[in-house]
Amino acid sequence: MRNLVYKLSALCCDLREQVKLCHQQIDSRLYEKLPNLFNQIHVDNQEKLKMLIASGDNFPLMDCLSKEKHSLSELKNKVVILLISKPELLPIEKIFLLVHQTYDHPHQEKIGGSYVVLWVPLSSSHGWSHADKISFQFLSGSLPFWSLKQPGLLNSAVVNFIIQEWNFKEEAMMVVLDTNGMITNSNAMDMIWIWGAKAFPFSISREKELWEVEKWTLQLMIDGIDPLLTNWIEEGKNFCIFGSGNADWIRNFSSKIKEVSNTELQLEVIYVGWRSPTEKLQSILRIIEQENLCTYLTFTKIRFFWLRLESMKSLTSRQENNDDDMSKEILGLLEVDDSDDGWVLIGTGSLPGLIKLQGQKVTEFFDLFPVWAENLGTMGIVGAIKSALEPTLSTGPCDHAEILAFNEGLLKGPVFCAVCKRLKEKYVLYKCDATE
Missing domain, CATH: 3.40.30.10 (Glutaredoxin)
Structure with a gap:
C-alpha cells in the first residue's frame, strides 16, 4: 500500500x-x-x-x-x-x-x-x-x-x-x-x-478633428462641468472666472466686480480655486458661501475643472499643429498655486479669445473701467479690455495682414493686430485648393 x-x-x-x-x-x-x-x-x-x-x-x-x-x-x-x-x-x-x-x-x-x-x-x-x-x-x-x-x-x-x-x-x-x-x-x-x-x-482622427477647431474659449474650459455654466455659455453671456487662496483678496475683488456688474455690463463671476485641492480650499469655499461673495464651483467640480486642464496640457503636447499660445495659457494656469495674488480670466461664451489678468493688471482693469466700458458695444468685452490695458504700439499706419482659417461661428468677435495692437478690419478671401 x-x-x-x-x-x-x-x-x-x-x-x-x-x-x-x-x-x-x-x-x-x-x-x-x-x-x-x-x-x-x-x-x-x-x-x-x-x-x-x-x-x-x-x-x-x-x-x-x-x-x-x-x-x-x-x-x-x-x-x-x-x-x-x-x-x-x-x-x-x-x-x-x-x-x-x-x-x-x-x-x-x-x-x-x-x-x-x-x-x-x-x-x-x-x-x-x-x-x-x-x-x-x-x-x-x-x-x-x-x-x-x-x-x-x-x-x-x-x-x-x-x-x-x-x-x-x-x-x-x-x-x-x-x-x-x-x-x-x-x-x-x-x-x-x-x-x-x-x-x-x-x-485619434476624431481627437485631431476636435482639436483643430478648438479655440481658447470659456466653453472649452468649463463646458459640461455644470449645467448652469453650460446654459450661460449657450446664451453668450460674459464670464469672469477667477482663483485665489487669499480670502481678503477674494472679498475685495468680489466687491469691486459687483460694482462693475451693476452697471450696463452683465458679467457672470465664478470662483474655481486652484489646481491642488486642500483643506484651505474647503475653507475658502465656506467663506464665499457664508458671505455670499460670488458664484463658485463645488469642491468636486473644481477638481473636474483642473483635471480637464491637465488633460488639455497632455493633449496639446501630442498634437502636430500645436497652438503655442493656447499651450502657454493652459500651462500658466496650471502653475498657479494658492498664493496671495489672484488671477482672472474674462471672455464671452463660446467666442474665441480670453484675457488673463493678474497682479497689477487686476487693479488697472478696475481703474480703467470708464475707458473700456465705452467700447463694449463695438469691441466686445475682451476687445474693450485689451484696447484699454494694451494700448497701441504705434500711431502711424500699419499694413500687417493675417489670414485666419474660418470656422462657422468662431470669428464673431474682434481680431486685434499682433504688431500694433489695434482693431483689425475684416475682409473675406475665397481660396481655391483644386489640384487638377
Whole structure:
C-alpha cells in the first residue's frame, strides 16, 4: 500500500508538471497570436474580443450596477472602450469625472448605446490579493460600466500582452476598439475628460478633428462641468472666472466686480480655486458661501475643472499643429498655486479669445473701467479690455495682414493686430485648393 501511495504521488507530481508545461505553451501561443490578430481587419469585433477575454464562460461580462450577465455577442456593432486599470481604478474625483463624461454627459443621449465602456481591472501583483478583490467588489457595484465578471481569471498571456504591447503602466488607460475590433485610439482618457461623449467614436482622427477647431474659449474650459455654466455659455453671456487662496483678496475683488456688474455690463463671476485641492480650499469655499461673495464651483467640480486642464496640457503636447499660445495659457494656469495674488480670466461664451489678468493688471482693469466700458458695444468685452490695458504700439499706419482659417461661428468677435495692437478690419478671401 505504501509503495502504491509513493507511485501515485510521483505520478501526480509528473502530471502537475505536464499540466504546467501545457499551460505555458498555450499562453505562449496565445501571446504570439494577439499582436497579429489586432493588426488584422475583421468583419466585426467578436474574434478579437473572444481571444482577449479568453474565457470558457458564455457570459463573461456583467453590468456593474444591475449585475446582469452579458455575452460578448452583445458588443457586436458597438465601439468598445477597454478601461484598463488597477482594481482600485482611480482616485474618487477622477472616477466621478469619468462617469460624468461617459454616461452623464448631455451628448450621451444623442448617441444612445453606440458604445460600451468595459472595465478590465488588472492586479498589480502576480495574483489577486484580498485588497484587490475588495476594491473590485466595491467599485463594480457603483459604476455604470460593464466589467469582466471574474477579472482574476484573465489569462496571464493577455495580461502580459496588455502590459507589454499596450504599455499599461498601472495608470488607468482607455483603449478604443471600433466595430471591427481595430484599435483606433491607444488611450482616449484625455479626450474623454475634455469632450466626454461628444468625442464619439473616440478615435485619434476624431481627437485631431476636435482639436483643430478648438479655440481658447470659456466653453472649452468649463463646458459640461455644470449645467448652469453650460446654459450661460449657450446664451453668450460674459464670464469672469477667477482663483485665489487669499480670502481678503477674494472679498475685495468680489466687491469691486459687483460694482462693475451693476452697471450696463452683465458679467457672470465664478470662483474655481486652484489646481491642488486642500483643506484651505474647503475653507475658502465656506467663506464665499457664508458671505455670499460670488458664484463658485463645488469642491468636486473644481477638481473636474483642473483635471480637464491637465488633460488639455497632455493633449496639446501630442498634437502636430500645436497652438503655442493656447499651450502657454493652459500651462500658466496650471502653475498657479494658492498664493496671495489672484488671477482672472474674462471672455464671452463660446467666442474665441480670453484675457488673463493678474497682479497689477487686476487693479488697472478696475481703474480703467470708464475707458473700456465705452467700447463694449463695438469691441466686445475682451476687445474693450485689451484696447484699454494694451494700448497701441504705434500711431502711424500699419499694413500687417493675417489670414485666419474660418470656422462657422468662431470669428464673431474682434481680431486685434499682433504688431500694433489695434482693431483689425475684416475682409473675406475665397481660396481655391483644386489640384487638377
